[in-house]
Structure formats: structure tokens, C-alpha cells
Amino acid sequence: MIEFTQAIARPPGATFSQGLSTAGLGPPDLALASTQHAAYCDALRACGLAVTVLDADAGFADAPFVEDTAVLAERVTIVTRPGAPSRRGEVDSIRDCLRGLRGELAEIRAPGTVDGGDVCQAGSHFFIGLSARTNADGAAQFGAIVRAAGYTASTIDVRGSAKLLHLKSGIAYLGDGRLLAVRDLPRTAELARFEIVEVDARESYAANCVRVNDRVLVAAGYPRTADLLVARGYSPLLLEVSEFRKLDGGLSCLSLRF
Numbered sequence: 001m002i003e004f005t006q007a008i009a010r011p012p013g014a015t016f017s018q019g020l021s022t023a024g025l026g027p028p029d030l031a032l033a034s035t036q037h038a039a040y041c042d043a044l045r046a047c048g049l050a051v052t053v054l055d056a057d058a059g060f061a062d063a064p065f066v067e068d069t070a071v072l073a074e075r076v077t078i079v080t081r082p083g084a085p086s087r088r089g090e091v092d093s094i095r096d097c098l099r100g101l102r103g104e105l106a107e108i109r110a111p112g113t114v115d116g117g118d119v120c121q122a123g124s125h126f127f128i129g130l131s132a133r134t135n136a137d138g139a140a141q142f143g144a145i146v147r148a149a150g151y152t153a154s155t156i157d158v159r160g161s162a163k164l165l166h167l168k169s170g171i172a173y174l175g176d177g178r179l180l181a182v183r184d185l186p187r188t189a190e191l192a193r194f195e196i197v198e199v200d201a202r203e204s205y206a207a208n209c210v211r212v213n214d215r216v217l218v219a220a221g222y223p224r225t226a227d228l229l230v231a232r233g234y235s236p237l238l239l240e241v242s243e244f245r246k247l248d249g250g251l252s253c254l255s256l257r258f
């Protein structure tokens with residue numbers, strides 16, 4: 001498993017409650033979201049990461065979901081082209097930040113679209129979700145970039161049975177050749193090479209967990225998932241993310257880790 005030393009995060013801004021949502025859980029509370037975001041950054045620090053906290057950006061309600069704007073791997077850094085038109089401009093400040101921290105950047109170009117939430121790195125393999133946000137052109141560009149850097153890549157269509165916003169809404173790489181996943185995820189041949197730990201159907205939101213060094217960040221309130229992880233020797237770190245869930249966001253989307 002990659003040892004992370006740094007993360008990038010961005011707190012919610014004044015317009016946060018206007019972010020895109022299909023959750024039907026009502027608008028998020030900005031003050032509570034800010035408190036939850038601060039605790040999330042503290043959790044990353046507790047895992048040993050230095051956290052670059054960008055300025056809040058009220059120009060983009062969904063800007064705290066920084067994971068969708070870039071994909072950072074050991075040998076490549078890719079600035080995405082988010083599928084939601086209202087989110088495209090979020091990449092500008094991320095690109096500036098990454099230039100300073102990472103050097104050479106690859107970019108997804110029109111007509112391709114990729115949301116970082118659709119990219120799950122599992123060792124040297126990248127699973128790329130085909131979703132309402134990531135199109136075939138974007139997935140093909142992404143695959144070509146990572147293959148040129150020596151990785152392998154394959155796609156998983158999450159528009160059908162899985163009905164996920166993003167691939168990583170339903171899957172997380174735990175390390176050790178093991179994935180945590182929702183039951184309805186299409187079982188591609190590449191997925192079958194990994195051990196899959198299935199999340200209880202009542203806790204599908206908790207599939208979006210994040211292995212960070214020797215801890216696994218898990219949404220609070222999903223005890224069966226926490227137990228599954230403990231039973232396999234992981235150390236869950238529970239975090240309240242209710243206000244981000246109201247905008248279809250999970251734990252992984254709140255940071256870029258490298």
C-alpha cells in the first residue's frame with residue numbers, strides 16, 4: 001500500500017448548500033459541514049499527513065469535493081475535466097496548487113470528462129468508472145495516460161445495476177489485494193483478481209472508505225462495515241460526514257492524498 005505523506009483539502013464555502021445533490025436529504029448546514037471538514041483534516045494529520053488546506057471557494061459550491069478534480073499516483077498526476085459543467089472551473093486552482101507540489105501534469109481534454117471519484121487505484125491497476133460524470137472518451141484518455149506510465153487500467157460501468165454517482169461511491173481499495181465494495185457492482189474480470197469484501201446492503205454508503213497508512217477512514221454510523229474491517233485487522237477511524245452526504249459526497253472525495 002502506498003505510504004501517503006500529504007493531502008490537499010478545501011473547506012466548504014458560503015455557497016456550499018447549493019451544491020449538486022440527488023440524495024434528497026435536504027440542504028447541508030454550513031457550520032456543521034465546516035466542523036466536520038476540520039475534523040476530517042485533523043484525522044488525516046493523525047494518520048501522519050501534512051494537509052494543504054486551500055481557501056474556500058464560494059464560486060464553486062461543490063469545490064470541497066477536491067478528489068474529483070485530479071488523480072495523483074506515484075508516477076503520474078492527472079488534472080481531470082469534471083463531468084458536471086458547473087464543476088469544470090474547480091480545476092484551475094487545483095492545477096495551480098499541483099504545479100507547485102507535483103511538477104509535470106497530464107490533463108483530460110474535451111470532449112472527454114473524468115471525475116476523480118470514478119478512479120480507484122488498486123496497486124498498479126486503475127479501475128475507471130463509466131458514469132454520469134465520466135464518459136468513454138475521458139476513460140480512454142485516462143487509460144492511455146496511466147498505461148504510458150506503466151500501470152494497467154480497465155473500466156467498470158456503474159450506470160446500470162449499481163446506480164452509483166461515482167465508482168468510488170461503491171468501492172474502496174484496502175490494500176493487500178483487497179477491495180471493499182457494494183454487492184451490485186458489476187463483477188468484471190479485472191475485479192475478480194481481487195478479494196472483495198462486501199458491504200452490507202443497509203450500509204452501502206460506507207463502501208466509500210479510505211485506507212490512509214495504517215488506518216481506514218470510515219463514515220460514522222455504519223457499525224457493520226466497521227466490524228468487517230476490524231475482523232480483517234484494519235483500524236477504522238470513524239468520521240461524521242452527514243453534511244457532505246447530503247450533497248452525495250463521501251469520505252474519499254474530500255481530499256487528494258499522495
Ligand code: CIR
Pocket residue numbers: 019020021062065067068084087116117118166168169247248249250252253
Ligand atoms: C457532485 O455531485 O459533484 C457533488 N455534489 C458530490 C461529489 C462527490 N464526489 C465524490 O464522491 N467523489
